[in-house]
Structure formats: C-alpha cells, structure tokens
Amino acid sequence: MKSLATLALLASAFLGYSLGVCPQTALGQSAAAENDAKQYAAMVQRSVDYLRQHGQADDGSFSGTTGIGPTGLVISGLLSVGIMPQDPMVAKGLKYLEEHAQTDGGIYTLDSKHRNYDTCIAILALSKANQNQRYEALLDKAEAFVKGIQWDEGEGKQPSDPFYGGAGYGSHSRPDLSNTTFLVDALQSLGNGPEDEAIQKALEFVSRCQNLESPANNTEFAAKVNDGGFYYTVAAGGESKAGEEPNGGLRSYGSMTYAGLKSMIYAGVGKEDKRVQAATDFLRKHYDLESNPGVGQQGLFYYYHTMAKALDALDEPQFVDASGASHQWKSEMRAKLAEIQRPDGSWVNDTARWMEGDPNLVTGYALLALAFCAPE
Structure with missing residues (x-):
C-alpha cells in the first residue's frame, strides 16, 4: 500500500499534468516543497526542544536576570510558530509575564530601565495568547501605559519637537526608533490601525529618523545623507549606531531601515509615498x-526578525534588488537560519552586542523571523 506522502506526490503530479506541467517537474516541485516543510518543522522543533530543556528557569522566565524582555520575545516567538498557549512551557512564560503587571499598567520588573520596551514585548506575547479575552483587562492597561509614556503633549512636547511621537526605554529617556517600532508593533497587535492617534504620532517621529528630505522631515539631518535609509534617533542631537558622515550626517543601516519601513506601512503610508519608495530603494x-548593512554582524538577529516583518508588510514575496535580481526572501531566510542554527537547536550571535550573545533572546528573534518564512 502506498504511503500518504507518496499518494500526495502522485496527486500533485497528476494535477501538474492536467495543467500542462511535465509530471517529472511536478513531482520534483512536490518533493522540494515536502523537503522545505520537513526542514522548517525540524528547525522549529529543535529550537523548541532547546528552549524547553535548557532555556526556561523554574519561575517561567527566559534570561530573567536581564528583565522580562527576553521572556516576552521567546513566548511571542513560540506562539508565532504555532506552539499553543496551553503548552506547559508557554503557559509558565505567560504566567511570569502576568505576574509582572504593575499598578500603573506597565509590565516590567520594578528595577527595570526599559519599561516601554518590556511592556511592548509583553503585549506582543499576551495578545497572541488572548484566547477568550483572558488577558483583555491586562492588555487594556498595558496599552494605556505605553501610550501614556509616548513623547507628546503630556511630556511638554509639541509636534515640531524632534522628540514628538517617539518612545524611549522609559518615560524620561530620549525616544529612539527601536523602541518606537516596538510601540507601533504592540499597538498593531492589539488591533489598532492607522487611525490610532498614538500610531500617527509615532509616524511623525519615524519620518524624522529617515535620511530623506520630505514634508514630514525638515530636521537638520534630513539632507546630509539623503539615501532614504533610517538611523537610530533624531532626538537629543541625533545618533546612528552606524556612525556619522564627515558632514555630521547620521548613517543609515539595515535594521533601522526595515523598522522604519514597517512602521510607516503599519501607520497607513502607501507604496506610492516618497518615504516608502526611498526606504525600499535603500x-x-x-x-x-x-x-x-551598515553595522556588520551587530544586531544580526534583531535585523532578521525586523526584515521578515517588514517584507511581509510590504507584501512582496519576491524582492527585487537594485541589480535586478529577484529574491525569494522567505526561502532564502529559511536557508540562512537553517545554516546557522547550532547543534543544540539554539541560535546565537558571536558578535554579542545588544545582548545577542544570549541564546534565549536570539532564539526568540529567530522564531519570530521564521514565523514569516513558513513554506507555503
């Protein structure tokens, strides 16, 4: 008796023949698709096994000594690749996040200096697990908290101020594009669309972090590089993790450009807009x-997960580069992540800046990227 896999391959071949495709070609395509699916499933399973066996502490946290951020990223990653909220590992992680809900609505440890970051990442995880509105009240308070510490009139900032609309690590830290993109992600995960006032305020800050002169960006940095990419922050004198040009321009780099592009799309900016076109061209x-790009191996896995989110939001399954080469970016990213997955199932960055020497955090990033790269 033929196996189910064999019958499926034969059915695919027959379908291909009926559509005028060579049966051998159809079988080859089906076999390749089956191999892709198996590789993807094995990659995910190995990472889940690693986190289950080596990553989680007894209290449900992952790398809890650094705050709740890694736990939120890991749980969000696990839920994104199909692990259910009822899974014991996920349930423990969700309980850990829930236990860190504070009276002001934020979700963080009391000594945290990253209250916006921690709360936004917790929102991403809890919103994915919000079956039967289990976390609805918690999420409502968390949403109010992150909106409350966004830089706006409540902090004495007007729309003309470079701080305006941005989010920093906490209520008194300068805003940056990384924290702001997590804010936009969190609000989007709660069902907030482009009409949301906080997202539109965030768009004002995001637009000012782009190396592009536009009606939305008349800052001192706009024309100094003017390549359409994004950098870390325009606030408090500006900063790029990729450094400065001799003229004082702030260099664009990959992860922030994908973050900026994604945030603009979530805020309703269309492909015909000059800002989106310039970012996409970069x-x-x-x-x-x-x-x-621009910072080498630094923040590589943050880059992967942001790249995957942004290209998914851009809705271009084949991304054509400046040379005209067409990239099946989902399969290319799957192949890259398969290549660099460690034998124990984790991922880690040998360049440890921005905590990417932590295999829990980095495995969370990898799972979030893989969620957008599943074989179709």
Missing part, C-alpha cells in the same frame, strides 16, 4: 542576509 541596494 533596501534594494542593500539586500543582505549575511550582515546587518
């Missing part, structure tokens, strides 16, 4: 899965 010139 990324076409710097399409790369070997490094985070």
